[in-house]
Amino acid sequence: MNLMATDQVTRDKRLKRFERLVRADRVRPEDGQWIVKKLGGKSRIFSGKDEAIEVAKRKAASEHIGVLVFEGGHVSEVS
Amino acid sequence: MSRKSARTGTHVFVNCPFDRQYQSIFEAVIFTIHACGFYSRCALENADSDQVRLDKIIKMIGECELGIHDLSRVDTHGKLPRFNMPLELGLFLGAQKFGGKKSRRKACLVLEGERYQYQRFISDLAGVDPAAHFNQPEEAVGAVRRFLSGHRLDQDVPGRNRILERYRDFSGELPALLEAVEQDRESITFAEFRDYVERYVVQQR
Numbered sequence: 001m002n003l004m005a006t007d008q009v010t011r012d013k014r015l016k017r018f019e020r021l022v023r024a025d026r027v028r029p030e031d032g033q034w035i036v037k038k039l040g041g042k043s044r045i046f047s048g049k050d051e052a053i054e055v056a057k058r059k060a061a062s063e064h065i066g067v068l069v070f071e072g073g074h075v076s077e078v079s
Numbered sequence: 080m081s082r083k084s085a086r087t088g089t090h091v092f093v094n095c096p097f098d099r100q101y102q103s104i105f106e107a108v109i110f111t112i113h114a115c116g117f118y119s120r121c122a123l124e125n126a127d128s129d130q131v132r133l134d135k136i137i138k139m140i141g142e143c144e145l146g147i148h149d150l151s152r153v154d155t156h157g158k159l160p161r162f163n164m165p166l167e168l169g170l171f172l173g174a175q176k177f178g179g180k181k182s183r184r185k186a187c188l189v190l191e192g193e194r195y196q197y198q199r200f201i202s203d204l205a206g207v208d209p210a211a212h213f214n215q216p217e218e219a220v221g222a223v224r225r226f227l228s229g230h231r232l233d234q235d236v237p238g239r240n241r242i243l244e245r246y247r248d249f250s251g252e253l254p255a256l257l258e259a260v261e262q263d264r265e266s267i268t269f270a271e272f273r274d275y276v277e278r279y280v281v282q283q284r
Binding site for chain 2: 015075
């Protein structure tokens with residue numbers, strides 16, 4: 001039973017983290033440009049990666065959410 | 080709709096094959112159910128339970144107002160057919176016909192691989208009007224969405240193209256998101272997959 005309780009805590013923690021990632025603004029490359037987009041939101045297009053990340057970070061900070069950068073099949077969280 | 084209300088809302092029993100060839104249709108169907116504001120259930124959700132499989136399925140059918148039954152893999156053209164899906168469809172129809180007042184509200188969608196395929200092996204279904212998905216996830220999404228839209232009276236469900244667009248986003252992001260939470264697509268269970276789908280679609284609304 002203790003093991004099950006531990007598993008549940010781990011699963012809940014993982015789900016919370018997943019939820020936080022899903023809420024975040026996304027930055028990703030597309031056709032040589034950089035897109036900033038939140039799930040269910042509108043896209044903003046930038047020519048440079050750094051500019052896109054900076055804009056996303058400012059917006060995310062005001063909404064108390066994170067910023068995810070999707071690149072090469074991986075995701076990294078920037079703050 | 081919040082996660083909690085999705086879970087306590089209308090449950091949809093998914094009776095389908097669980098093989099690798101069917102996985103893309105299965106995942107698209109599960110995603111569509113949640114994108115339309117319903118909650119998916121299937122026999123895989125408590126695989127670690129020591130409860131007898133049939134009892135588990137009967138209990139689940141009792142808890143689900145809606146059912147999606149895919150018979151596309153039953154007809155094997157000469158090889159031994161797979162009877163699990165027709166058996167579970169029979170249990171669902173039996174519950175609908177012989178259950179109490181609440182069970183009479185049950186409704187189901189029958190899916191087949193090609194049009195009129197069911198007539199070759201389960202002709203008693205004539206009149207049920209199965210929907211063919213031609214083994215394409217996009218077609219399955221359309222059929223499931225049409226069925227569910229008729230059972231969602233409190234709000235509209237998204238259109239097929241919108242669901243497909245959201246599903247593509249989800250499928251594209253999922254591997255990287257799983258990596259970030261130290262999991263991988265190959266090893267997650269159905270219950271975990273459903274948890275992730277549910278959390279994702281809530282943000283997409």
